[in-house]
Amino acid sequence: MGEITNFRGEATPSETRSLGEEEVRALIVRVGERVRKARERKGIPRRVLSEISGVSPRYLAQLEAGEGNISIGLLQRVAIALDHRIEWLMTEDDPWNSEVLQVAELYRSANTETRQRVTRLLRPESAQEMRAHRICLIGLRGAGKSTLGIRAGERLNIPFVELNREIEEQSGMPVNEVMALYGQEGYRKLEAQAVSRVIQTHDTMILAVAGGIVAAPDTYTTLLNRFHTIWVKASPSEHMDRVRAQGDTRPMAGNPEAMKELKSILTSRETLYEKALVSLDTSGKSMDQSLEELLRLIQDHKFLG
Structure with missing residues (x-):
């Protein structure tokens, strides 16, 4: 059966919905990979992340495998436990290869004096x-x-x-x-x-x-x-x-x-x-x-x- 289009040759709602589901699936897989990689970089086992975040080990295992459709609230807990912002886990850019995100993370963890110096450089005053x-x-x-x-x-x-x-x-x-x-x-x-x-x-x-x-x-x-x-x-x-x-x-x-x-x-x-x-x-x-x-x-x- 050929592609279903409307009379202008545009994709039908059913096809748009299908693409949306694929994007959601890709997001879930990406988030799982980011969580696993962040946990490994931090050097903590999954059970420790579970204790810190309050999210069950089973849920975390599903999440890292790209099988868990985790809520925003629980994902925020995981992000905090990993010392990351939640957007780092969701962005399409690789947070460990993105210069902008790396600078943002360094700024977030810097002391007051360093932040002030960076701000003066970026916004001369x-x-x-x-x-x-x-x-x-x-x-x-x-x-x-x-x-x-x-x-x-x-x-x-x-x-x-x-x-x-x-x-x-x-x-x-x-x-x-x-x-x-x-x-x-x-x-x-x-x-x-x-x-x-x-x-x-x-x-x-x-x-x-x-x-x-x-x-x-x-x-x-x-x-x-x-x-x-x-x-x-x-x-x-x-x-x-x-x-x-x-x-x-x-x-x-x-x-x-x-x-x-x-x-x-x-x-x-x-x-x-x-x-x-x-x-x-x-x-x-x-x-x-x-x-x-x-x-x-x-x-x-x-x-x-």
């Missing part, structure tokens, strides 16, 4: 545009970041934000409780989220951050790239005196080596703090003098345009 009119004061506790930030914000009529207050609002508890409950790692995660949120919500602002943020490489890189950074510094003795003047006796309480430790922290972080665009030394200066110097720095370097 000047440092000035990335930083907008955001200013960030970094430095050790007691340098005067918060006081200077508040007063500079008032003089310039722009918002001032203290990052630890953002973290407290996000977590619903004081920072010391965050540290006690979640530890340093949990605090750093909340800190990074707070920085991202501030960037998304403010193009013009002054931000003051905790002194230890420079020890979190990804978060600090974000600050350096997205803010005009100013290192507010002072001598070790002034750092200590100012903290105690604020009513905080913890730096000296029961610790005769406190000053030695403070100097050690300053020395160890100095190289990191020096990555800031400019610095402001408040040693031996009144708050009014330091404020005027800060305002001149902002104006001279055109941080606000």
Whole structure:
């Protein structure tokens, strides 16, 4: 029997449906092969993939053999377990020979600093545009970041934000409780989220951050790239005196080596703090003098345009 066509010589619906079934069959086989190959490249047996994904070994065996008509939901579980995107398992292009897909996967698994470098290369944007009119004061506790930030914000009529207050609002508890409950790692995660949120919500602002943020490489890189950074510094003795003047006796309480430790922290972080665009030394200066110097720095370097 010859090919059935309509009066214009076009394929009939039955033939179109048949071709569609062939395409579906080819897709199922392709997905099965991709799953098997991804599993083998990852070096895990099928039973382990079953445990990770929650998909039964029998179902996985059928899938890899090209016999399982798996649902999107279950396929997504398998893709996640294999550290792949679901589209990698379905695309007609070979994901291991496709340069575009390989780059996409490398980008997905890269850290924040690498992603930012790649983005800058692919979508050139000047440092000035990335930083907008955001200013960030970094430095050790007691340098005067918060006081200077508040007063500079008032003089310039722009918002001032203290990052630890953002973290407290996000977590619903004081920072010391965050540290006690979640530890340093949990605090750093909340800190990074707070920085991202501030960037998304403010193009013009002054931000003051905790002194230890420079020890979190990804978060600090974000600050350096997205803010005009100013290192507010002072001598070790002034750092200590100012903290105690604020009513905080913890730096000296029961610790005769406190000053030695403070100097050690300053020395160890100095190289990191020096990555800031400019610095402001408040040693031996009144708050009014330091404020005027800060305002001149902002104006001279055109941080606000």
